Amino acid sequence: MTVSLDDLPLRDDLRGQQPYGAPQAPLPVALNVNENTHPIPDEVADDIADSVALALRDVNRYPDREFTALREGFAEYLGHGLEPEQIWAANGSNEVLQHLLQAFAGPGRTAFGFAPTYSMYTLLTRGVGATFVSGERGANFSLTPESAAAQVAEARPDVVFLCAPNNPTGTPLENDVVEAVYDATDGIVIVDEAYREFAPRDVPSALQLLPGRPRLVVSRTMSKAFAFAGARVGYLAADPAVVDALRLVRLPYHLSALTQAAASAALRHADTMLAMVDEIVEQRDRISATLEALGYTVYPTWSNFVLFGGVEDPHATWQALYDRGVLIRDIGIPGHLRVTAGTEDETSAFLGALAEIGR
Ligand SMILES: *Cc1c(COP(=O)(O)O)cnc(C)c1O
Numbered sequence: 001m002t003v004s005l006d007d008l009p010l011r012d013d014l015r016g017q018q019p020y021g022a023p024q025a026p027l028p029v030a031l032n033v034n035e036n037t038h039p040i041p042d043e044v045a046d047d048i049a050d051s052v053a054l055a056l057r058d059v060n061r062y063p064d065r066e067f068t069a070l071r072e073g074f075a076e077y078l079g080h081g082l083e084p085e086q087i088w089a090a091n092g093s094n095e096v097l098q099h100l101l102q103a104f105a106g107p108g109r110t111a112f113g114f115a116p117t118y119s120m121y122t123l124l125t126r127g128v129g130a131t132f133v134s135g136e137r138g139a140n141f142s143l144t145p146e147s148a149a150a151q152v153a154e155a156r157p158d159v160v161f162l163c164a165p166n167n168p169t170g171t172p173l174e175n176d177v178v179e180a181v182y183d184a185t186d187g188i189v190i191v192d193e194a195y196r197e198f199a200p201r202d203v204p205s206a207l208q209l210l211p212g213r214p215r216l217v218v219s220r221t222m223s224k225a226f227a228f229a230g231a232r233v234g235y236l237a238a239d240p241a242v243v244d245a246l247r248l249v250r251l252p253y254h255l256s257a258l259t260q261a262a263a264s265a266a267l268r269h270a271d272t273m274l275a276m277v278d279e280i281v282e283q284r285d286r287i288s289a290t291l292e293a294l295g296y297t298v299y300p301t302w303s304n305f306v307l308f309g310g311v312e313d314p315h316a317t318w319q320a321l322y323d324r325g326v327l328i329r330d331i332g333i334p335g336h337l338r339v340t341a342g343t344e345d346e347t348s349a350f351l352g353a354l355a356e357i358g359r
Contacts, residue, residue: 002050012128014127014146018329020119020120022329023327024323025327027322027325027326027343027348027351028326028349029326029327030327031251031327031328031339031340031341031342031346031350032327032328032340033228033269033329033340034167034195034224034227034303034304034305034340035223035340036224036226036227036276036280036304037346038227038279038280038342038343039227040227040266040273041287042223042268043173043272043275044265044273046106047265047267047268047269048261048262048265050263051260051262051264051265052258052262052265053259055258055260055261056258058257059257059258061358062252062253063236063256063260064257064260065252065258067089068084068257069260069264070089070255070264070267071084071085071087071088072084072091073085073263073264074087074235074269074321075235075237077267077270077296077321078207078209079140079207079285080176080210080211082237083314084134085239085240085254086210086237086238086243087235087236087237087243087262088236088238088242088246088255089235089236089241089255090234090250090255091232091233091234091254091255092221092223092232092233092234093125093192093194093220093234093235093236094109094120094222094224094252095232095234096127096219096235096236096306097120097121097161097190097192097219098127099246099249099250100159100190100199100219100236101124101125101127101128101130102128103246103248103249104158104159104187104188104245105125105130105158106126106128106130107130108127108130109127109130109131109158109159110130110133110137110155110156110157110159111125111130111131111157111158111159111160111161112132112133112134112151112152112155112157112159112161113132113134113135113162114135114136114137114143114148114151114162114163114359115135115136115137115159115164115170115275116137116141116166116331116332116333117163117167117190118161118167118168118351121161121163125159128132129159130159134155135148135151135152136151137171139204139302140171140299141166141169141299143171143173143176143177144177145176145180146180147185148162148177148180148181148184149181149184149356150182150184152181152184153184153255154344155184156187157185157187158187158188158240159187159188159189159190160181160185160187160189161190161192162177162178162189162190162191162192162206163192163194164178164191164196164357165195165198165199165302165303167195167303167305168307168329168331168333169299169301169307169340170300170301170302170305170306170307171300171302172203172300172329173302174200174203175204175206175208175209178191178209178216179207179283181218182213182327183188185215186320187215188217189213189215189216189217190218191217191219192219193218193219193220194215194219194220194221194223194224195224195303195304196220197224197225197277198225198277198281198302198303198304199202199302200281200302203302205218206218208224210237210238210239211248214238214241214242215239215242216238216239217236217237217238217242218237218333219234219236220234220235220236221233221234223309224271224304225272225274225275225277227273227276228263231262231266233259233262233263237275239249242330255323257262277345278343280304280341281304281341283342283343283346283347284301284304284305284341287339287347287351288301288306290351291306291308291354294354294359295310295359296308296309296311296359297310299312304340304341305339305340307331307337307338308336308337309333309335309336310335311335311336312335312339312359313359314330314334315334315357317357318330319356320353320357321350323358324353324356324357325349328340328350
């Protein structure tokens with residue numbers, strides 16, 4: 001007899017829910033989950049391997065619970081005068097966000113985000129027994145300071161997610177929105193800058209707003225620009241008191257010695273690791289221009305992906321691309337699909353296949 005979830009004493013609030021499920025398929029051109037598709041350069045991979053090998057010698061002992069060296073590395077990488085005690089890290093920024101929700105949301109509390117946005121905000125919120133409330137965006141998925149602040153003031157959430165730029169739409173979100181939302185709530189405001197490195201360099205990060213705003217949190221990840229998705233490393237910057245709160249909920253020794261060693265080594269090569277960013281941005285802009293020429297609706301993007309509309313049957317187009325060895329993402333917005341900017345060859349494969357399929 002096969003057992004189903006219905007046969008288990010599952011939490012009532014989890015019954016009927018779906019897990020995160022971006023399809024993983026071994027296709028030659030995978031442009032579906034916004035990874036950096038450029039492999040890590042050999043000399044960096046060698047240095048990381050040496051560091052991990054060294055850490056392995058001490059793996060009989062628990063790791064540094066405070067991941068001191070790694071926090072110093074992130075503080076230095078982020079700049080903005082940040083100190084290591086303002087840094088937190090975990091196994092992907094998803095775990096960082098989970099820690100924040102465990103500390104500041106929970107049963108009877110609410111988290112808030114502007115839909116459509118990163119689907120994990122809802123799942124993580126539900127996982128801690130809190131309620132997720134969705135706000136609305138304006139034309140082309142944009143958000144004005146006035147509208148954002150008014151919606152947050154009305155919802156009175158305990159935690160607000162601002163995805164800057166937004167996934168899955170790519171929409172820019174600037175600091176005027178962050179300031180307005182911060183002033184409109186007594187809750188924690190999380191600015192998720194997962195794609196920050198792909199935004200124009202002259203636009204300030206929300207890191208600049210941290211001084212004097214103890215409820216503001218800026219989260220980042222090594223999964224996207226840093227080409228480190230498989231290593232699972234995310235981090236944040238905030239007031240040291242916020243970091244103290246996260247110590248109440250994390251598992252002891254949550255960052256393995258091997259992860260700490262690998263991430264610290266990768267950070268030493270930040271310049272090399274990030275060298276591909278300009279190339280990816282170039283391919284992203286090429287995708288936008290080509291899709292527009294093909295007659296699709298293309299949205300402004302400050303990330304490494306492009307959302308496009310005007311797709312008559314998204315699932316059919318997704319499948320036709322799949323059958324040609326190209327994996328992109330149907331993110332559930334009617335008439336729309338999302339594609340990650342890959343290498344020049346991968347991007348050409350996608351654009352060629354799409355032109356062949358037609359609208
Ligand atoms: C990819 C992504 C993340 C990063 O997830 P990791 O757990 O660090 O791999 C966080 N936020 C958004 C909006 C993302 O798209």
